[in-house]
Structures are given as structure tokens and as C-alpha cells.
Amino acid sequence: MSSRNIVGAVFFVIIAVFLFFSALLIHPFGEFNEDNNPEMDQYIIDNAQNQTGADNSVTSVVFDYRGFDTLGEATVLFTAVAGVILLFRRLKK
């Protein structure tokens, strides 16, 4: 058994234990929780339709309330495209 396999096994065990305990700590689905800042959710549910005019609250959050975040996502996609074209330019011949 090589040292590379031992290191891989140790990291596998660490990640598996971490994922197992984080799965135990997850919140129950749909349960009301004080720590999740429910005021912001309630504000968006109440005011999104009148403030942005969109029926889809998710779109109103993504493109209006958090439009700057969507700009970052678009930048990530643009960078990915530029990187792929730059990386594979030699193999095109």
C-alpha cells in the first residue's frame, strides 16, 4: 500500500465524518426557525409583487433585489468561456 493511498484514505475518512455530522446538524425541512432571519423572507413575500411587478418572487430577488449578485454570476460564466477558449486554442489545429 503506497503512501498516496494512505493519504487518500485518511482524507476520505475525514471528509466522510465531516459530512455525516453536518448531515445530522441540518435543519428539518420546512420548520420555522428563529435563526434564519424570517423577517427578510416575509418582507420579500409581502412586497415583491408591488415593488418589482413580477409574479415570480424568485426572479424579482435574482434580478432586482440581488441584481448585483447576478452580475457576478454572469461574470463567472464569461470568465469560464474566455478560459476554455484560451485553453483549447492550440488543440484546434
Added chain:
Amino acid sequence: MMSRIVKTISNIAFPIVTIYGLYVIAHGHLTPGGGFQGGAVVASGCAMVLVAYGSVWTMRKVKEKHLSILESLGAIGFIGLGFIGILLVFFYSSSDGNFFQNFLLKQDVIPIFNEIGKGLSNINTAGVLPLMNFAVGLKVIAGLFVIVLVMAYATRLKGEKQK
């Protein structure tokens, strides 16, 4: 480059997938979905054609330069719609001009997308959000397709026929 069966099925399925993706983009402010999701649907349809017909054929039909121009147009449209919100401060001297300001909503000068949605049937709502959906959708279609196309063309088999 696959068999005739795969080509025929992809010929039938490609318009349906494309129309569905464009529907998801166009109704992004009414129903679940939006620019990213609909663009991913259309790009996966294009990837199906790429798998069926081979990368050499697809690269001869669609140039990656044109797809890059489309993606840049989507990005410029998205950022430009954000900056028009700032320009409102100079033109109308209104106090609520911000980056990504929803400037088309609640005004009567430009009669498109200026109503407030009160149901899922009115598409003429939500101000600047549908335009941003279109810009992001164009960007995602061109971006994902050019990624798949360039990677497939670069890693093609050397013995593949160049016909």
C-alpha cells in the same frame, strides 16, 4: 458522428427543446425559471445536436467567433440595462436612480412591461426584468454552447473523417 437513428431523433427533438427553452426564458417573470434555466435548456439541445452530428460538422456550421459575439452582446445588454438606471438620475433628476433600478415599471412614457402583475396571465409586467432575462438567456445559450463545442472539437479523435 452517430448513426442515422440518433440523427433523426435529434432532428425531431431539437426544435421542441429549443421552443421550450425560449418559453422558459420569455416567461421568466411569471413562472418558475428564468434566463439561466432556459438558456441551459436551449444549450443542452444544441449539445444534443453536437453529439449526434459530431464536432467537425457542428464547427463548420457554427463558428465559435459568432457565439462569442452573441455572449458578449448578452453581457453588454445586461450591464447596460443596469447602467440605464443610473442615467435616470441625470435625465429626470429623480432621487431613486440606482444601479439595476427597475426604470420601466410604473411609468407611462414607454408602454412596455410597465404594469404590476396581478396574475400569471399578463406578460406585460415586471419592468426591466424580462429584458434582463433575455440578455442573460442569450449569454447562457452562447456561453454554454461555445464551452461544449470548443471542448468537443479540441478533443476529437484524430482519425475522425473530415467530411
